[in-house]
Every structure is written in C-alpha cells, then in structure tokens.
Amino acid sequence: xxxxITLALxxxxxxxxxxxxxxxxxxxxxxxxxxxxxxxxxxxxxTYRWEKAVEVDPTYAAAWNDLGIGYEQQGKxxxxxxxxxxxxxxxxxxxxxxxxxxxxxxxYDRQNRRRxx
Amino acid sequence: xxxxxxxxxxxLFIALGSFGCLAFYEIGIETPIxxxxxVSSFQRVLVVGFLAGGSKGIDPxxxxxxxxxxxxxxxxxxxxxxxxxxxxxxxxxxxxxxAGGVPMAGGTxxxxxxxTASGVPSASDEPKIKDEKDLQSYDSIFADVDYWKKLGExxxxxxxxxxxxxxxxxxxxxxxxxxxEYIDSLxxxxxxxxxxxxxxxxxxxxxxxxFIDGRTGAQLYSESFREETYYPSxxxxxxxxxxxxxxxxxxxxxxxxxxxxxxxxxxILLK
Numbered sequence: 232x233x234x235x236i237t238l239a240l241x242x243x244x245x246x247x248x249x250x251x252x253x254x255x256x257x258x259x260x261x262x263x264x265x266x267x268x269x270x271x272x273x274x275x276x277x278t279y280r281w282e283k284a285v286e287v288d289p290t291y292a293a294a295w296n297d298l299g300i301g302y303e304q305q306g307k308x309x310x311x312x313x314x315x316x317x318x319x320x321x322x323x324x325x326x327x328x329x330x331x332x333x334x335x336x337x338x339y340d341r342q343n344r345r346r347x348x
Numbered sequence: 349x350x351x352x353x354x355x356x357x358x359x360l361f362i363a364l365g366s367f368g369c370l371a372f373y374e375i376g377i378e379t380p381i382x383x384x385x386x387v388s389s390f391q392r393v394l395v396v397g398f399l400a401g402g403s404k405g406i407d408p409x410x411x412x413x414x415x416x417x418x419x420x421x422x423x424x425x426x427x428x429x430x431x432x433x434x435x436x437x438x439x440x441x442x443x444x445x446x447a448g449g450v451p452m453a454g455g456t457x458x459x460x461x462x463x464t465a466s467g468v469p470s471a472s473d474e475p476k477i478k479d480e481k482d483l484q485s486y487d488s489i490f491a492d493v494d495y496w497k498k499l500g501e502x503x504x505x506x507x508x509x510x511x512x513x514x515x516x517x518x519x520x521x522x523x524x525x526x527x528x529e530y531i532d533s534l535x536x537x538x539x540x541x542x543x544x545x546x547x548x549x550x551x552x553x554x555x556x557x558x559f560i561d562g563r564t565g566a567q568l569y570s571e572s573f574r575e576e577t578y579y580p581s582x583x584x585x586x587x588x589x590x591x592x593x594x595x596x597x598x599x600x601x602x603x604x605x606x607x608x609x610x611x612x613x614x615x616i617l618l619k
Contacts, residue, residue, distance in 0.1 A: 259619065266373055266617050293618035300615045306380040327372055327616040338379050338611055 258288035265297060274304045285317075292321035296328045299335065308339050371619035378610040385559065385569040387606045392506035393426040394562065396499065397434035399486050401477025402516035403551065405587030409433050412513045412555065412595070419599055420509075424607035429503055436510070437476055439495075440486045480554075483512055490558055493565035500562025507606070508560040511570070515591055518552045520578055521545070550578035551587065553594035557602055571605060573598045 265280030278301030284294035299314035315332040322328060387393075395416045400408035413433035420428045477483050489495065496508060528542045556572040575594040579585045603609060 262619055266619065269375060269617065270373070296616075296618050300375070300377060300617060303379055303615070304377045306382070325618075327618055331615045334613055334615065335379075338381065338613075342381055 254288045255291065258284040258291045258294055261287065262291070262294050262297060265301070269297075269301070274301055277301050278305065285314075290321060292318045292325060292328065295321065296325075296331060300331060303335055303338075308342060311335060312339060373617040373619075374614050375617050376612065376614050378612055381604055381609050381611055383607055384571075384605045387426065387507055390426055390505075390507040390562075392429055392503065393420055393424075393606075394429040394431065394500075394503050394506040394508050395420070395433070396431075396508055396510045397436055398510060398555075399436045399440075399477065399483060399489070399512040400514070401437075401475040401482060402479075402514045403587055404475055405517075406515065406591055408513040408515045408591070409435060411588070411591060415592075415595055415599075416509060416602070419603060423603050426507065426606075429506060431503075436489055437486060440489050441476075477514070479516070480514065483514060487512060490560075490567070495565070496560045496562070497565030500560075500565065503562060505561075505563035507568075508562045509557065510560060511556045511558040512554075513556075514552075514554040515587075515594075516552050516554075517549065517587075518576060518578070519547070519549045519581075521547050524548070547581040548578040549581050550576060550585070551590040551594065552576045553591065553598070555595075555598060557605065559606065569605060571601065573601065 261280045261284035265277040265284065268280070269277035278298065281294055281298035281301055284291060285298055288294065295314050295318035299311045299318060302308075302311035302314055312335070315328070315335060318325070318328045319332060395413045398409045398412050400412065402408065410433050417428050417430075420426070477486065490510070500506065500508060522545070523543050524546045525541050525543050527539050529537060529539050532538045552574065553576075554572070554574045556570060558570040559568045560566065561568055575597045577590055577593055600609065
C-alpha cells in the first residue's frame with residue numbers, strides 16, 4: 232500500500248511539474264510581449280498582457296509587479312496597490328519590487344490624503 | 349565527459365537561469381494625479397487678488413495674481429479672465445469705514461496693489477498686514493458669500509481663485525556646515541567639513557489658496573503652504589528673486605488642486 236501511494240505521488244508530481252512549467256512559459260510569453268509594447272508606450276495593451284499572465288500563472292511575481300506598474304501608469308491606484316502587494320507576497324526579498332512599491336506608495340498616500348481633506 | 353566539464357556546464361546553466369530570472373528593464377512612467385476638486389462645470393477662472401503683506405520689498409498681491417494667471421494659462425484648460433488684481437485689504441477697510449469703524453493703521457499698503465513705476469513699492473510704503481495676526485483681522489472677507497457671488501456674477505460665474513499671501517523677512521542664527529578645501533602635508537588637495545556659527549537671513553512665504561464657486565459664492569477648497577529660504581547675511585538677495593524661488597515650490601501643488609497633473613518617474617519591469 233505505501234508503495235502504491237508513493238508511486239501515485241511520484242506520478243502526480245511528474246505530471247504537475249511539466250504543467251507548472253507550461254503555465255510559467257505561457258505567462259512569460261505574455262509578460263515579454265507586455266514589456267515590448269510598454270516600451271513603445273502602449274500601456275493598455277501591456278496591462279492586458281500582464282493581466283493574462285497573472286491569470287495563467289498567479290504565482291508569477293514579476294508579472295504582478297509589471298501589472299502594478301501598468302495600473303499605476305493608468306491612474307488605477309487601488310488595483311496597482313493590490314498587484315504590487317501580491318508581487319511582494321510572492322517574492323518578499325525582491326528589491327526591485329520593493330523599490331517600485333515604495334515609489335508608488337509615496338504617490339498613493341499623497342492622493343489619499345487629498346481625498347480625505 | 350569528465351566530471352569537471354559536467355560541473356562547468358551545470359554552472360553555466362545555473363548562471364544563465366539566474367540571469368533569466370533577474371532580467372529587468374527600467375521604464376519611464378507618468379502617474380496621473382487627480383484634481384483635488386471637480387472643476388468640470390467651470391469654463392473660466394478668475395484670479396481675483398489676495399490679502400497680502402509682510403515684506404515691503406515686493407507687492408505679493410500683484411505678483412501672485414500675475415504668476416498664477418500665467419501658470420493657469422499654460423497648465424490647465426479653463427480660460428483665464430484678464431483683470432486687475434483687486435486689493436482685498438482696501439475692500440475690507442472700505443467696509444469698516446462704511447460701518448463707522450476705523451481701518452487698520454499703516455501707510456499706503458503694499459497689499460493695496462499700488463506699486464511705483466518700477467513695480468516695487470517705495471520705501472515709505474508700510475504694509476498694513478505685517479504678520480499672521482494682522483491677516484486674521486482681515487480674513488473674514490473669505491466667508492462673505494454674498495460678496496463673492498456678486499463678484500462672480502460680474503464675470504458670468506467663473507471659478508474664483510483668491511486667498512492670502514504673507515511674504516516676510518526672516519533671520520536665523522546657528523551652526524552651519526560647509527565644505528572647505530585645504531592642502532595636506534603631502535601637497536594633496538583635500539576637503540573637510542567645517543562647522544561654524546553663522547547669521548543667516550532670508551524670506552518666508554505663507555500662501556493660502558482659496559477656490560470659490562463664482563455662481564454661489566461658496567468655498568470649494570482651500571489649501572495652505574509655508575516655505576522658507578535662507579542665505580548668508582553677507583549675501584544680498586533681492587526679495588523678488590526669493591519670492592519666485594519660493595513660489596516655484598508651491599506652484600505644482602496649487603496647479604494639481606484644479607487640474608490633473610502627471611508625476612514623472614521610473615519603475616523596473618521584470619521578466
């Protein structure tokens with residue numbers, strides 16, 4: 232019995248790893264395309280691609296980070312905050328994400344202070 | 349394949365993998381900051397004038413009205429109405445006299461907007477508003493809804509910009525640090541930090557911008573600022589230069605009150 236369970240686990244893992252790799256690969260393609268169009272100033276298209284990327288692979292921190300930037304550029308501050316925070320949750324030690332988030336928070340907090348007045 | 353070759357290839361793959369994970373691209377973004385209140389129902393904006401005083405070196409009322417008009421013309425969509433800056437000090441004094449009271453003492457007020465031909469008030473001009481306390485004795489005019497409504501009717505209900513501007517001379521003494529170059533014993537040029545007592549003088553600018561609905565006379569929004577700048581007492585800095593230096597710091601916030609502004613910055617895109 233334990234042998235069967237072990238075999239089943241190994242099989243499941245063996246199937247899961249390629250599936251994960253496929254998801255990441257698909258998401259990465261969307262992220263790459265998003266970066267290419269963002270560099271041309273097409274932020275809506277870029278944001279759409281990054282939304283697709285996190286849909287395909289919700290554990291992809293870089294995609295959440297890029298999505299946060301895309302939302303920020305379009306003034307969607309609440310969405311940007313959630314995206315950045317998700318990126319940090321997935322990769323808490325990534326300094327690039329931290330730096331983006333800190334810069335965003337300066338603007339986000341200032342905007343919210345205004346609303347409170 | 350030897351063990352060493354295999355290890356080298358494995359290291360290369362690991363390095364490439366790490367590089368792939370770390371791929372990043374710096375990109376410029378423009379974050380839009382929304383206006384602090386809705387001005388979409390206004391087609392025109394009127395910079396009326398300000399309760400102003402402090403230093404007699406400049407006329408803060410005229411200078412502020414002129415500066416804000418030029419900024420509003422280029423950095424937002426409403427049409428800016430051309431008109432002379434009203435002296436709110438004179439208006440309040442006129443009311444006091446009409447009510448049987450006495451206007452505040454003082455010479456020809458700087459705030460009355462009567463500069464000399466050079467644009468700078470003469471030395472005999474003493475501002476009626478010298479400090480915050482003087483300002484408070486005049487600022488009831490901002491709550492006079494009927495006055496602002498009547499004024500707004502004359503210009504077909506624009507957005508009215510008014511407020512107060514106190515531009516005062518300030519002094520500060522204390523220890524300051526500055527770099528000093530010297531030649532060391534080996535003949536090399538070195539820099540050291542020197543702390544010494546210094547008398548410094550400068551100017552403080554305390555503007556309060558008030559936005560009023562010209563159709564109703566009601567206040568829509570107001571915001572206060574305070575900025576200071578200091579120079580060594582030996583340096584003779586013209587008051588007008590300091591005024592513009594300080595207003596430069598305040599203007600972005602003023603403009604972002606009534607129009608969407610974009611903050612430029614950079615972010616890191618990751619792969």
